[in-house]
Amino acid sequence: MSNRDTLFSAPIDKLGDWTFDERVAEVFPDMIQRSVPGYSNIISMIGMLAERFVKPQTRVYDLGCSLGAATLSIRRSVREEDCKIIAVDNSPAMVERCRRHIDAFRASTPVEVIEADIRDIPIENASMVVLNFTLQFLAPDDRLTLLKRIWQGLNPGGALVLSEKFSFENAEVGELLFNMHHDFKRANGYSELEISQKRSMLENVMLTDSVETHKARLRQAGFQHSELWFQCFNFGSLVALKAGAV
Numbered sequence: 001m002s003n004r005d006t007l008f009s010a011p012i013d014k015l016g017d018w019t020f021d022e023r024v025a026e027v028f029p030d031m032i033q034r035s036v037p038g039y040s041n042i043i044s045m046i047g048m049l050a051e052r053f054v055k056p057q058t059r060v061y062d063l064g065c066s067l068g069a070a071t072l073s074i075r076r077s078v079r080e081e082d083c084k085i086i087a088v089d090n091s092p093a094m095v096e097r098c099r100r101h102i103d104a105f106r107a108s109t110p111v112e113v114i115e116a117d118i119r120d121i122p123i124e125n126a127s128m129v130v131l132n133f134t135l136q137f138l139a140p141d142d143r144l145t146l147l148k149r150i151w152q153g154l155n156p157g158g159a160l161v162l163s164e165k166f167s168f169e170n171a172e173v174g175e176l177l178f179n180m181h182h183d184f185k186r187a188n189g190y191s192e193l194e195i196s197q198k199r200s201m202l203e204n205v206m207l208t209d210s211v212e213t214h215k216a217r218l219r220q221a222g223f224q225h226s227e228l229w230f231q232c233f234n235f236g237s238l239v240a241l242k243a244g245a246v
């Protein structure tokens with residue numbers, strides 16, 4: 001059982017910007033499960049996508065891997081020979097725990113956990129790349145450059161899975177889904193204070209895009225086809241395909 005997230009239950013004097021530090025890493029499984037509607041479905045279905053997309057002698061990248069939930073789901077599903085999963089995160093607290101999680105189970109597909117900025121690592125010979133709630137934490141100006149590098153590093157027929165919290169172009173729909181997300185958090189035991197303190201901390205560091213913006217950016221990066229394969233309220237996941245060899 002993971003520790004319960006009570007980080008923001010008491011009033012905090014000076015709310016700084018959000019970071020993925022030791023305290024967040026300690027409660028992260030509980031936090032993300034109670035904060036992101038559909039999270040566990042997305043994690044298990046990333047495994048199903050891996051079954052379809054991962055090819056022998058290729059690499060899979062899990063960018064912004066946190067504690068390695070997506071990596072573990074992929075590793076459970078991959079049956080192909082000579083594959084390698086590369087899991088990357090720039091939070092030392094996450095990486096340290098991720099390595100422990102990965103090493104706790106034996107499996108035939110090797111995993112390399114790298115502490116680095118995902119903007120700096122080479123991406124090559126990839127059959128699948130996962131950005132599971134990570135792109136939203138990059139400065140908006142850096143997002144297209146990363147997606148272009150992912151497209152270049154993917155083999156033809158490969159896939160990018162991009163999960164994000166969304167904003168909406170229509171204000172009324174946006175407000176409804178935002179409120180539904182708050183209802184979800186309240187139903188999961190978060191108080192108004194916890195919800196509002198976390199929201200202020202995330203305000204400057206997590207800038208969300210609409211599905212339309214994501215699709216347009218993916219097209220600009222080279223992905224001819226992308227589609228939402230999952231959505232719950234203002235959270236969801238897109239799959240973007242690199243056209244196969246003719």
Ligand SMILES: C[S@@+](CC[C@H](N)C(=O)[O-])C[C@H]1O[C@@H](n2cnc3c(N)ncnc32)[C@H](O)[C@@H]1O
Pocket residue numbers: 020032063064065066067068069070088089090091094116117118119131132133134137138
């Ligand atoms: C919401 S969490 C991702 C959750 C995780 N993918 C999962 O499926 O459980 C975002 C992660 O991205 C990492 N991150 C944010 N910006 C990054 C960057 N520029 N380079 C590497 N990791 C980054 C954070 O440290 C954090 O662990």
Ligand SMILES: O=C(O)C(=O)C[C@]1(C(=O)O)C=C[C@@H](O)C=C1
Pocket residue numbers: 031032035036133165198202
């Ligand atoms: O928007 C929120 O309230 C969130 O908690 C979202 C979110 C995310 O999407 O990554 C933010 C930080 C934590 O990593 C867990 C969830």
